[in-house]
Amino acid sequence: MTVRIDSATRNQLQEWEKELETQYQRICQHELNLDLTRGKPSAEQLHLSDRLDGILNGDYRSPDGIDTRNYGGLDGLPCSRALGADILQVPTEEVMAGGNSSLTLMYHAVLTGYLFGFAGTKPWREMAAPKFLCPVPGYDRHFTICEQLGIGMVNVPMTATGPDMDTVEKLVREDQEIIGMWCVPKFSNPTGVTYNQDTVTRLAQLGQVANPGFRIFWDNAYAIHDLDQHVNLPSIRSATIENDTTDSVIQFASTSKVTHAGAGIAFVSASSANLDSLKKQMQAMTIGPDKVNQLRHSRLFPEFTLLKEHMQQHAEILKPKFECVLKHLENAFGDSDLGSWEKPHGGYFISFDTRPGCATEVVRLAAEAGVKLTPAGATFPYGKDPENRNIRIAPSFPPLEELDTAMSVLVLCIKLASVREQLQKA
Amino acid sequence: MTVRIDSATRNQLQEWEKELETQYQRICQHELNLDLTRGKPSAEQLHLSDRLDGILNGDYRSPDGIDTRNYGGLDGLPCSRALGADILQVPTEEVMAGGNSSLTLMYHAVLTGYLFGFAGTKPWREMAAPKFLCPVPGYDRHFTICEQLGIGMVNVPMTATGPDMDTVEKLVREDQEIIGMWCVPKFSNPTGVTYNQDTVTRLAQLGQVANPGFRIFWDNAYAIHDLDQHVNLPSIRSATIENDTTDSVIQFASTSKVTHAGAGIAFVSASSANLDSLKKQMQAMTIGPDKVNQLRHSRLFPEFTLLKEHMQQHAEILKPKFECVLKHLENAFGDSDLGSWEKPHGGYFISFDTRPGCATEVVRLAAEAGVKLTPAGATFPYGKDPENRNIRIAPSFPPLEELDTAMSVLVLCIKLASVREQLQKA
Numbered sequence: 028m029t030v031r032i033d034s035a036t037r038n039q040l041q042e043w044e045k046e047l048e049t050q051y052q053r054i055c056q057h058e059l060n061l062d063l064t065r066g067k068p069s070a071e072q073l074h075l076s077d078r079l080d081g082i083l084n085g086d087y088r089s090p091d092g093i094d095t096r097n098y099g100g101l102d103g104l105p106c107s108r109a110l111g112a113d114i115l116q117v118p119t120e121e122v123m124a125g126g127n128s129s130l131t132l133m134y135h136a137v138l139t140g141y142l143f144g145f146a147g148t149k150p151w152r153e154m155a156a157p158k159f160l161c162p163v164p165g166y167d168r169h170f171t172i173c174e175q176l177g178i179g180m181v182n183v184p185m186t187a188t189g190p191d192m193d194t195v196e197k198l199v200r201e202d203q204e205i206i207g208m209w210c211v212p213k214f215s216n217p218t219g220v221t222y223n224q225d226t227v228t229r230l231a232q233l234g235q236v237a238n239p240g241f242r243i244f245w246d247n248a249y250a251i252h253d254l255d256q257h258v259n260l261p262s263i264r265s266a267t268i269e270n271d272t273t274d275s276v277i278q279f280a281s282t283s284k285v286t287h288a289g290a291g292i293a294f295v296s297a298s299s300a301n302l303d304s305l306k307k308q309m310q311a312m313t314i315g316p317d318k319v320n321q322l323r324h325s326r327l328f329p330e331f332t333l334l335k336e337h338m339q340q341h342a343e344i345l346k347p348k349f350e351c352v353l354k355h356l357e358n359a360f361g362d363s364d365l366g367s368w369e370k371p372h373g374g375y376f377i378s379f380d381t382r383p384g385c386a387t388e389v390v391r392l393a394a395e396a397g398v399k400l401t402p403a404g405a406t407f408p409y410g411k412d413p414e415n416r417n418i419r420i421a422p423s424f425p426p427l428e429e430l431d432t433a434m435s436v437l438v439l440c441i442k443l444a445s446v447r448e449q450l451q452k453a
Numbered sequence: 454m455t456v457r458i459d460s461a462t463r464n465q466l467q468e469w470e471k472e473l474e475t476q477y478q479r480i481c482q483h484e485l486n487l488d489l490t491r492g493k494p495s496a497e498q499l500h501l502s503d504r505l506d507g508i509l510n511g512d513y514r515s516p517d518g519i520d521t522r523n524y525g526g527l528d529g530l531p532c533s534r535a536l537g538a539d540i541l542q543v544p545t546e547e548v549m550a551g552g553n554s555s556l557t558l559m560y561h562a563v564l565t566g567y568l569f570g571f572a573g574t575k576p577w578r579e580m581a582a583p584k585f586l587c588p589v590p591g592y593d594r595h596f597t598i599c600e601q602l603g604i605g606m607v608n609v610p611m612t613a614t615g616p617d618m619d620t621v622e623k624l625v626r627e628d629q630e631i632i633g634m635w636c637v638p639k640f641s642n643p644t645g646v647t648y649n650q651d652t653v654t655r656l657a658q659l660g661q662v663a664n665p666g667f668r669i670f671w672d673n674a675y676a677i678h679d680l681d682q683h684v685n686l687p688s689i690r691s692a693t694i695e696n697d698t699t700d701s702v703i704q705f706a707s708t709s710k711v712t713h714a715g716a717g718i719a720f721v722s723a724s725s726a727n728l729d730s731l732k733k734q735m736q737a738m739t740i741g742p743d744k745v746n747q748l749r750h751s752r753l754f755p756e757f758t759l760l761k762e763h764m765q766q767h768a769e770i771l772k773p774k775f776e777c778v779l780k781h782l783e784n785a786f787g788d789s790d791l792g793s794w795e796k797p798h799g800g801y802f803i804s805f806d807t808r809p810g811c812a813t814e815v816v817r818l819a820a821e822a823g824v825k826l827t828p829a830g831a832t833f834p835y836g837k838d839p840e841n842r843n844i845r846i847a848p849s850f851p852p853l854e855e856l857d858t859a860m861s862v863l864v865l866c867i868k869l870a871s872v873r874e875q876l877q878k879a
Contacts, residue, residue, distance in 0.1 A: 065524065073513075073522040080745065081507030087499075087713075096499040096713035098491065126552055127743040134738030138564075142602075168740075175737040176568075287513075287522035290745035311601040312560030314594075317553040319506065319716035320746065 030442050032382065032449050033364050040450050047443040051396065054436055059397030061433040066216070066375035067424045068288050068341075075340050076286035082326045087319060095318035101310055103292075107321035111294030113331040114250050114280045117264050122296045123306070126316045129281035129293035130168055133244060136277050136295065137172050139308040140206065140242060146274055146300035148240035151178065151206050160198060160208040162190040164378055164406030164417045166216040169209040169246070173408070180408035181205070185218050187369065189226030196229065196236075203238045213260040214249035217378035217406055217419040219371020227261040234272025242301075245278040249374040251335065252284060254342050254349060258372050264296075273298045277305075282324060284375065285338065292321050342373075348422040348430055352377050355434035365445045366416075377420045378406070385444045386415045392440040398433045456868050458808065458875050459790050466876050473869040477822065480862055485823030487859040492642070492801035493850045494714050497770050501763060502712035508752045513745060521744035527736055529718075533747035537720030539757040540676050540706045543690050548722045549732070552742045555707035555719035556594055559670060562703050562721065563598050565734040566632065566668060572700055572726035574666035577604065577632050586624060586634040588616040590804055590832030590843045592642040595635040595672070599834070606834035607631070611644050613795065615652030622655065622662075629664045639686040640675035643804035643832055643845040645797020653687040660698025668727075671704040675800040677764050678710060680772050684798050690722075699724045703731075708750060710801065711764065718747050768799075774848040774856055778803050781860035791871045792842075803846045804832070811870045812841045818866035824859045 030043060087096045089104050102108065103124025112119040125132050141157075144150040151157040158179030161170060165185075173180050181198060184191045189212070199205050210230070212222040222230070230243060245263055267273045274297075282291035295305065328334040353370055356379065360366050368379045381389055386403035393400050401419045404410040420437070422430055456469055513522045515530050528534065529550025538545040551558050567583075570576040577583040584605030587596060591611075599606050607624060610617045615638070625631050636656070638648040648656070656669060671689055693699045700723075708717035721731065754760040779796055782805065786792050794805045807815060812829035819826050827845045830836040846863070848856055 067524050070520060070523075073520070076522075077511055077513070080509040080511075080513075080749070083506040085503055085506075087503070087506075094496060094499070096502075096716060097496075098493050098709075098714045100715075128739045131739050168737075171737045175734070283524070287745055288524045289526075289741055290522060290743045308601070311594075311597045313554045313557050315715060317716045317743065317746065319713055320743065323506070 030363050030365055030446065032445055035449070037450070040446050044443070044446045044450060047439060047446060050439055051392065051443055054396050054439065057397070059432065059436065061397060061425060061429050061436070062399045063421050063425070063433055063437070064399050064401050065424070066284075066421045068284055069344065069424050069426070071344050072341055072423070073287055075337060076327065079286060079323045079327055082323050083319070087322065089318070089322050089325070093318065095322045098314045100315045100318060101306055101313070103316055104318050104321045104325065106325040107292060110325060110328060111280060111296065113334070115247060115278050115294065115296050116262060117278065117296045121298070121302070122294055123302060124316065124321055125293040125295065127283075127290055127293065127320070129246070129248065129279045129283070129295075132293050132295045133169070133246065133279055134172055135309055136244065136305055137176065137178070137207070139305050140240065141176050141178065143304065143308060144240055145242060145304045151240065154204050154206065156204050157206045158202070158204060160190070160195060160205060161408050162210065162215070163408070164217050164412075164419070165209060166211060166246070167405045169244070170408045178207070182408060182413070185215065185220060187220055189220060189222035192226055192229045195233070199233050199237045199241070206238055206240050206242070208243045209246065210243055211246050211248060212263070213247060213258065214252060214371055214374025216248065216374065217376035219369045219374050219376060219378065221258050221260055224261040227263055228266050231263060231266030231270045231272055231276070234267065234275030235270060237275070241275060243276045245276050247278055247280045248284070250280050251338050252341070252375070253338070253373040254346050255372055274300055277301055285334070286324065286327065290320065292316070292324050345423060347427055349377065351427060351430050352420055352422045352434055355438050359438040359442070365441060375421060375423055377422065379418045379420060379441075381416045381418065381441055382445050382448065383414045383416050385441070385448050386412060386418050388444040388448065389418060389437070389440045392444055393437055396436050396440065398436045400437070455788050456872065457790050458871055461875070463876070466872050470869070470872045470876060473865060473872060476865055477818070477869055480822050480865065483823070485858065485862065487823060487851060487855050487862070488825045489847050489851070489859055489863070490825050490827050491850070492847045494710055495770065495850050495852070498767055498849070499713055501766050502753065505712060505749045505753055508749050509745070513748065515744070515748050515751070519744065521748045524740045526741045526744060527732055527739070529742055530744050530747045530751065532751040533718060536751060536754060536760075537706060537722065539760070541673060541704050541720065541722050542688060543704065543722045547724070547728070548720055549728060550742065550747055551719040551721065553716055553719065553746070555672070555674065555705045555709070555721075558719050558721045559595070559672065559705055560598055561735055562670065562731055563602065563604070563633070565731050566666065567602050567604065569730065569734060570666055571668060571730045577666065580630050580632065582630050583632045584628070584630060586616070586621060586631060587834050588636065588641070589834070590643055590838070590845070591635060592637060592672070593831045595670070596834045604633070608834060608839070611641065611646060613646055615646060615648035618652055618655045621659070625659050625663045625667070632664055632666050632668070634669045635672065636669055637672050637674060638689065639673060639684065640678060640797055640800025642674065642800065643802035645795045645800050645802060645804065647684050647686055650687040653689055654692050657689060657692030657696045657698055657702070660693065660701030661696060663701070667701060669702045671702050673704055673706045674710070676706050677761065678767070678801070679764070679799040680768050680775060681798055700726055703727055711760070712750060712753065716746065718742070718750050771849060773853055775803065777853060777856050778846055778848045778860055781864050785864040785868070791867060801847060801849055803848065805844045805846060807842045807844065807867055808871050808874065809840045809842050811867070811874050812838060812844050814870040814874065815844060815863070815866045818870055819863055822862050822866065824862045826863070
C-alpha cells in the first residue's frame, strides 16, 4: 500500500488509518522485544577479534622494548600511535594513543579548552557565552559533553555533503564566542553523509576568522568503516596546512568498532601546541593508558593492510543489515511523501526524517509494539528536534531476521503516525 | 663512621667532610645509573600476573552473563565491583569498578566536587577560596590535581598514627572553605604510617562540623599490601556510619600494585548520593570501563583468598628490599642525629627526614653520583618542603643488588650534605 499524504482526501486518509490500525494491533499481539537503539557491534562482529586475549603469548614487551605491564607513557606506545596514524592518515608524532574510549579523549579535550584554553588562548569558561556549532542531526554524546559544562550549542543543518557551510561561516564570522564545532566527517552519525572536498576546505578556513581559541572536534569514528565501495574523506590536516590553521582542528578515532567495542583503544591527533595543552591537563588525571591492551592491538594488526582486511569482514556482516533497512524504506516510502533518508556507504546508522511533527509518535508506537528506538530528539542538542522528524536507525546489533521484523514494525508505525498527524491537522 | 653533628667540633666536621668527599669522588667514578624515584613494581612482581593475558580462553562472558566485549555498564562488572568490595571491605553496591587508574577516578571525583558539587551541595568553584587539607609528606599526584584546578592546599603534619588531628580539627572548624582532604590511610605514601582507630574516628567526625560539601579522599592504595605482619586499618565506613557522616568520605583502591601496574582495574566506593553525583559527571565522558580486562581480573582472583595469597608472593619479593633500605639507614644513622624515618610494614615507600635544609643537596649529590631520587619537595604541595628535609625512597623497582649500591650512595650523600650544611652555618 503506497501512502501519499499530500494528495490524499480525508476519506482516503481515514481508510488508511483504519487499515494500518488493524495491522498495528495485530503486530502488538506478537509481544516483540527488539532493539534498534545504539550502534553496538553484533556478537558475530566482536568474535572477529577474539584472538586478542592470549595474543601476547607471555611476551609483554613492545617492539620498542617497553615493558607494557608497568606504569608510564602518557602518549601511548609508539606502535599504537602508528596504528592511530594509519587510521587517521596523519604522522605518528601527531598522535596520542589512549584507553578504551575516544569519547573520553574528546571530553578531556573539551575540558582542556574550557578550563585552561588551548595553546595559550583564553579558557572558554572566561567567556560570557561560549558555544559550539552542532551539525544536526548529530551524536547525542557530543552534545551531552557541552550541556554538562554549560557550553551553548547552535544547530547547523546537515546537507548531503556535510554541514551547511554558508550557515557555518556566517555564524563564525558574526559570533566570536563560537569556540568549537562537532563534526563526524565520514559516514556521519546518524545521516551517513561523508563531507566533500569543498566542505573540508571551508571548515579548514574557519580558523582564519574564528576566535583564536576555536577548535573543530573531528570525530572520525568511522574512518575505515566502509561497507561496499571505498569512500574517500578529504584530509582536514592537509587543508589546515594549506590554510595555516593547523591549531584549529583536533581529530579523534578508535578501534571500538574495529575490535571489541568496550575494550579497544582510542586516538587523538592534533598540532603539537594542542597536544601539549591536552597532555598538561591529562597528566593530572592519569599516569598513562593501558599499554598491555595497546600492545594486543598492535599484535593483531602488525600491518595496516591486515586491519583493512579485518574491516572487510565487518562489512560483510553489516552489509546485509544495511540493505535490509534500505529495502524496507525503499519499498514503503520510495514512492511516497512520508519521509526521506540517505543511503550510507558505511558507518553505523541510517537516519530517517519523517514528515514534520511525527517522530515522537513513531517512537512511541514502535515501543508499544515492542521495538525500541533511540528517543526522538536524541540526535539534537538538548534532545530537542525542532521539527520532530528525525529517527536514528541502528541496524548493527540485532540478527538479520530480527532486524527485518523490526523494520516491518517501524515502517508501519511511520505510516500510521503520518496518517494520524495529517488527519489531526485537517 | 658514626656522625653526630650537634656535638661535633668544627675540626671534626672538617675532617669528616674531607673523608666523605674522598669517598664520594670515588663513587662518582663508577658512573652508576640507578633509580629510586617512583613506586613501580619490579619485573619479577609483574610476572606474577602474566597469566592475565589468555586467561579468558575465548570465553568473554561474565558470571552474570554480560558480553564484556561490547559497550556499556558505567558501574563496571558486578564481579569486579565485588572484588573492589573485598579489597576495601565495603558492600558491593557501594563500589564502582573502573579502568586502569584510581588516579583517574580521584580526578573525576575532585572534578565533580569542583564543577557540580556532591549530593546537591555547592560546587567548590563557586567558593572564594576552596582548599584541601594535605597531610605532609604526601603523594605528589594528589597535590597536582588540586593545583591544576586552583584548589588551595593547607599542609598538616603527619605523625606516627596519621595526620595531626588537633590541627586538622582546628582548621576544619575555623575555615568553612576547607572542602576536601587527601588521605593515604594505610602504609601512607611516603611515611608508611597506618592511621589508628583514634585518627579514623576523628576523621569520620569532621563531617559533623565541616562544610556540607567537604569530602575526605581516602586513597587506600595499599589496602592489601602488607609486608610481614597483617596491619589492620580501622574501617572509615563504620566510623562514618556511627557518626552519621557517610557522605563525607570517598574511598579508592586499585589492582595497580597487585597485577600489572599500568593495566589493572580501579575502584571507587562511596554513599549512593556521592556515587550518583560522580556517575552523572562520568557518564558524559565514557560509556563504560574496559570490562574485558575487568573479567580477566575476576578470573585471576575468583576468591579473595587467592588474591591474598598472591599478595604474599609480592611481599616475599618486596621484603628483602625494604630490609635492605632499613639496614642501611639503621647502620648509618641509628646512632646519629642526621635524620629520622619510620619502619613501614607494607606499602611502597620509606620516607627519610634529613636535618633541616639538606634534602635538595642530598638529591643533587646523589644525582651526580648516578642515583636518581624523587625531587626534594615533591612530597609537599607546590613542591615546597618548608624545612627542605623529606626524601622519598622507592625500593620496589631496582634489583636487590642495585638497591644495595644505591643505598650506599644515598647514605654517603646524606652524611656529606649534613656535614657541609653544618659547616656553612657555623
